[in-house]
Amino acid sequence: MTRAIDTLILGAGAAGMMCAAHAGGRTLVIDHARAPGEKIRISGGGRCNFTNLHTAPENFLSQNPHFCKSALARYTQWDFIDLVERHGIAWHEKTLGQLFCDGRSTQIVGLLVDEMRRAGAELWLSTRLCDLGHDGDRFHATLEREGAQQAVTARNLVLATGGKSIPKMGATGMAWDIAQRFGHALTETRPALVPLTFSDGPFATLSGTALPVRASCDGASFEEAALFTHRGLSGPAILQISSYWREGAEIALDLDPEGTLLETLRAERQRQGRRNLTTALSQHMPGKVVAHLAPTLGLAGNLADQSDARLSDIVGALRNWRLRPTGSEGYRTAEVTLGGIDTAGLSSATMESRHLPGLYAISEAVDVTGWLGGYNFQWAWASGWAAGQAISERG
CATH class of the missing domain: 3.50.50.60 (FAD/NAD(P)-binding domain)
Structure with missing residues (x-):
């Protein structure tokens, strides 16, 4: 019936x-x-x-x-x-x-x-x-x-x-x-709202590390935490920006979202110039991240060895770390x-x-x-x- x-x-x-x-x-x-x-x-x-x-x-x-x-x-x-x-x-x-x-x-x-x-x-x-x-x-x-x-x-x-x-x-x-x-x-x-992946597994040594960032893509920006995983990037900032990311596009990570790092390093150079540069940076972001970026950014020497221009270049790179994901975790975790x-x-x-x-x-x-x-x-x-x-x- x-x-x-x-x-x-x-x-x-x-x-x-x-x-x-x-x-x-x-x-x-x-x-x-x-x-x-x-x-x-x-x-x-x-x-x-x-x-x-x-x-x-x-x-x-x-x-x-x-x-x-x-x-x-x-x-x-x-x-x-x-x-x-x-x-x-x-x-x-x-x-x-x-x-x-x-x-x-x-x-x-x-x-x-x-x-x-x-x-x-x-x-x-x-x-x-x-x-x-x-x-x-x-x-x-x-x-x-x-x-x-x-x-x-x-x-x-x-x-x-x-x-x-x-x-x-x-x-x-x-x-x-x-x-x-x-x-x-x-x-x-x-x-959407999904972790992003990288085919070459570049963050294996950073897996489980989180830090505050501003993630940007396609005109959108989100200031929250990012989390490195064995396959790529996750965390609230990355999930947010994934809705704006398209395959082949870059995302930008600002590791100094408050914009205070340059002035802080300059002040520390005056007080603690003999401190190693990577040690100084590790006071403001995870040491594993600093170690990962050190070869690319040429991080070496003490704070006293860094000119204003050099510090500005380093911080500029940290504030515009450009990455190109190869994909996402897909509907499985979206x-x-x-x-x-x-x-x-x-x-x-x-x-x-x-x-x-x-x-x-x-x-x-x-x-x-x-x-x-x-x-x-x-x-x-x-x-x-x-x-x-x-x-x-x-x-």
């Missing part, structure tokens, strides 16, 4: 559950996983960086930078913070406006499940979409659950399955395939996917398709990608809310 519902939501992640909590009516959320919100569970080291105090449109990448403005303005970080507090979840700010649960990230999953139940939405886990079509009026889906198939029809279909990031958790391009089937174009997609369903085919107010009424696409499935630090969760909440509100208002 075919079951008729109002809304079928594909994906029980952050955006899908948020949408279900606001869609109202007869809503069914399905997911292939055995538990909802698996990416929420592992996020933020298990404490979920659920939003950022500084969320604004400029924290997002898209071919249409204006697309995200409507949803973000109507469902803000303050709205989600209020929801968190109403559920009695304690939270704290770490750095750069990043908000985390004091307890476990499963509290956010519980919040969303509670909100869905309050709205009357149903959740089917370990459920597979076998077939999907549209007859000009309603969507027709065949679902497989517990070894049995169930035919479902729905007025609305919401694509909330995300992108390809972290395939070991079941991530696929399903949302993109469905969108294309119904006339939507895709922008270029690639891994936190998000850059690109997705072209926003030209969607309403920025409702997230509804301009090609097929009743079809919605939200969160990571869409060509809107946030910076590291809670921004992608806020986009999930805002885009899920926008679609849910539109569905509810349509009745």
